[in-house]
Amino acid sequence: xxxxxxxxxxxxxxxxxxxxxxxxxxxxxxxxxxxxxxxxxxxxxxxxxxxxxxxxxxxxxxxxxxxxxxx
Amino acid sequence: xxxxxxxxxxxxxxxxxxxxxxxxxxxxxxxxxxxxxxxxxxxxxxxxxxxxxxxxxxxxxxxxxxxxxxxxxxxxxxxxxxxxxxxxxxxxxxxxxxxxxxxxxxxxxxxxxxxxxxxxxxxxxxxxxxxxxxxxxxxxxxxxxxxxxxxxxxxxxxxxxxxxxxxxxxxxxxxxxxxxxxxxxxxxxxxxxxxxxxxxxxxxxxxxxxxxxxxxxxxxxxxxxxxxxxxxxxxxxxxxxxxxxxxxxxxxxxxxxxxxxxxxxxxxxxxxxxxxxxxxxxxxxxxxxxxxxxxxxxxxxxxxxxxxxxxxxxxxxxxxxxxxxxxxxxxxxxxxxxxxxxxxxxxxxxxxxxxxxxxxxxxxxxxxxxxxxxxxxxxxxxxxxxxxxxxxxxxxxxxxxxxxxxxxxxxxxxxxxxxxxxxxxxxxxxxxxxxxxxxxxxxxxxxxxxxxxxxxxxxxxxxxxxxxxxxxxxxxxxxxxxxxxxxxxxxxxxxxxxxxxxxxxxxxxxxxxxxxxxxxxxxxxxxxxxxxxxxxxxxxxx
Numbered sequence: 001x002x003x004x005x006x007x008x009x010x011x012x013x014x015x016x017x018x019x020x021x022x023x024x025x026x027x028x029x030x031x032x033x034x035x036x037x038x039x040x041x042x043x044x045x046x047x048x049x050x051x052x053x054x055x056x057x058x059x060x061x062x063x064x065x066x067x068x069x070x071x
Numbered sequence: 072x073x074x075x076x077x078x079x080x081x082x083x084x085x086x087x088x089x090x091x092x093x094x095x096x097x098x099x100x101x102x103x104x105x106x107x108x109x110x111x112x113x114x115x116x117x118x119x120x121x122x123x124x125x126x127x128x129x130x131x132x133x134x135x136x137x138x139x140x141x142x143x144x145x146x147x148x149x150x151x152x153x154x155x156x157x158x159x160x161x162x163x164x165x166x167x168x169x170x171x172x173x174x175x176x177x178x179x180x181x182x183x184x185x186x187x188x189x190x191x192x193x194x195x196x197x198x199x200x201x202x203x204x205x206x207x208x209x210x211x212x213x214x215x216x217x218x219x220x221x222x223x224x225x226x227x228x229x230x231x232x233x234x235x236x237x238x239x240x241x242x243x244x245x246x247x248x249x250x251x252x253x254x255x256x257x258x259x260x261x262x263x264x265x266x267x268x269x270x271x272x273x274x275x276x277x278x279x280x281x282x283x284x285x286x287x288x289x290x291x292x293x294x295x296x297x298x299x300x301x302x303x304x305x306x307x308x309x310x311x312x313x314x315x316x317x318x319x320x321x322x323x324x325x326x327x328x329x330x331x332x333x334x335x336x337x338x339x340x341x342x343x344x345x346x347x348x349x350x351x352x353x354x355x356x357x358x359x360x361x362x363x364x365x366x367x368x369x370x371x372x373x374x375x376x377x378x379x380x381x382x383x384x385x386x387x388x389x390x391x392x393x394x395x396x397x398x399x400x401x402x403x404x405x406x407x408x409x410x411x412x413x414x415x416x417x418x419x420x421x422x423x424x425x426x427x428x429x430x431x432x433x434x435x436x437x438x439x440x441x442x443x444x445x446x447x448x449x450x451x452x453x454x455x456x457x458x459x460x461x462x463x464x465x466x467x468x469x470x471x472x473x474x475x476x477x478x479x480x481x482x483x484x485x486x487x488x489x490x491x492x493x494x495x496x497x498x499x500x501x502x503x504x505x506x507x508x509x510x511x512x513x514x515x516x517x518x519x520x521x522x523x524x525x526x527x528x529x530x531x532x533x534x535x536x537x538x539x540x541x542x543x544x545x546x547x548x549x550x551x552x553x554x555x556x557x558x559x560x561x562x563x564x565x566x567x568x569x570x571x572x573x574x575x576x577x578x579x580x581x582x583x584x585x586x587x588x589x590x591x592x593x594x595x596x597x598x599x600x601x602x603x604x605x606x607x608x609x610x611x612x613x
Binding site: 002004007008010011012014015018019022023026028030032033034043044047048050051054 | 261
């Protein structure tokens with residue numbers, strides 16, 4: 001049976017790369033006030049990187065588990 | 072204030088398109104694995120518990136959960152978290168520890184099939200028909216909710232949205248059956264977390280943190296779970312008795328312990344301990360989900376002036392969808408919209424896969440064409456999938472006629488799930504319960520809910536301060552009517568011989584698992600951890 005972590009990993013890597021790339025080329029800042037100070041984030045780039053990391057993490061789990069999954 | 076469609080850019084469409092490619096791709100890859108009806112309907116009992124656990128949770132993450140709970144939070148405040156912490160977790164733990172051994176151990180393929188084995192054919196038929204009707208109604212609600220969001224946010228045509236989403240769901244459920252639905256539900260779970268979490272984080276910062284949010288809410292009672300539940304003079308209009316009996320006991324246990332939509336996911340697990348872990352694994356993220364649904368509802372109440380007015384685009388249901396373009400630039404907006412789209416399509420697919428199983432096994436195979444080949448039933452399951460989706464399109468248009476999706480839903484649950492839980496409770500834990508006691512008890516319980524809703528509500532003493540209060544009390548009455556009448560009728564009718572109850576009733580186990588598990592895989596330990604954590608959250612938000 002297909003290991004569900006493979007499509008999850010692939011989807012999140014693709015979406016993460018799209019977001020990071022778009023965030024770098026077309027920066028859109030989001031202002032977040034914390035305790036009176038305004039922090040500015042490039043949300044697409046930063047959250048896109050989180051999504052990308054999650055995709056890589058899922059892919060790494062599949063690779064580490066490969067002998068077991070291929071049974 | 073229907074938000075402008077101009078905010079969506081090409082990148083958002085690309086992200087939505089990528090998601091469509093993946094969901095259909097999963098169905099295509101799984102197509103070759105669907106060799107038998109058991110593969111198609113029950114995933115061949117071959118899915119690991121972390122996958123069935125997340126699917127168990129995500130099958131319930133449809134329109135009601137994502138849009139409805141945020142809407143409820145904007146309308147009723149933090150008390151909406153009762154739907155999680157008293158209205159879900161205890162029932163999920165009870166299902167895992169006490170009821171799953173009967174469902175999984177008896178090797179039934181569906182909930183109605185359990186009723187046949189424990190009671191008789193009429194009880195199974197009654198439940199199968201009512202469940203089949205309920206699933207296509209629910210599936211239609213998900214389709215309609217999705218179309219409404221996309222029309223108001225993106226100016227997409229309602230008809231085009233309904234047919235496009237129905238087409239995608241048909242493609243992947245037709246090809247990959249339950250496995251495809253479960254896999255997409257797991258993917259949807261992660262999409263919802265990554266698509267909606269920044270809204271809660273950014274929104275909470277914008278309103279000045281939790282303390283700032285509580286100060287800005289229009290009523291102090293909006294920020295508390297139990298403090299104002301001593302009487303019904305609170306935003307939800309229900310006191311603690313109605314919360315505990317109606318929501319915490321009847322509606323909650325009625326849904327989580329008997330609804331085949333969620334139980335089907337656990338039945339797909341690879342072993343009994345894995346099936347028992349399924350609701351418990353689901354309970355851990357479930358207990359934290361108010362951060363993704365209730366919190367944005369409260370934030371929307373503060374940040375969106377006029378939310379809850381009569382304007383269609385400003386209904387409470389739109390609380391979460393309206394926050395998306397407010398918080399996200401193009402790009403993340405596509406991720407947020409994909410998360411919502413995934414939740415609606417998954418909610419629909421879950422209902423369709425439950426419908427095709429109950430139709431094929433409990434109605435078609437039992438009453439229309441018994442003794443056919445397995446390939447014939449596999450073919451019928453695929454036909455039922457297509458027909459179920461066509462009926463869902465029709466019921467989406469029926470759902471359009473109701474002013475509130477949530478009220479419509481809770482009515483359906485109080486009619487069907489509330490009395491059914493009394494039947495299961497007695498059936499599993501009192502061996503004297505007779506087949507005819509169960510059948511007539513179920514009929515009387517359902518009729519009590521109908522009588523309460525259509526005749527009694529609005530007349531003293533059945534006057535309620537909110538629709539929700541009426542739902543909670545109706546469920547309690549329906550459950551009580553079923554419970555008492557089942558016991559009374561059972562005393563005057565013939566019970567099943569004890570040898571036929573093996574594996575179906577408490578005290579008559581068929582097989583006992585002797586597998587020694589590490590502590591974090593033991594259902595009892597997981598149950599205690601999740602209950603302690605849930606109790607702590609109740610005190611924290613008291």
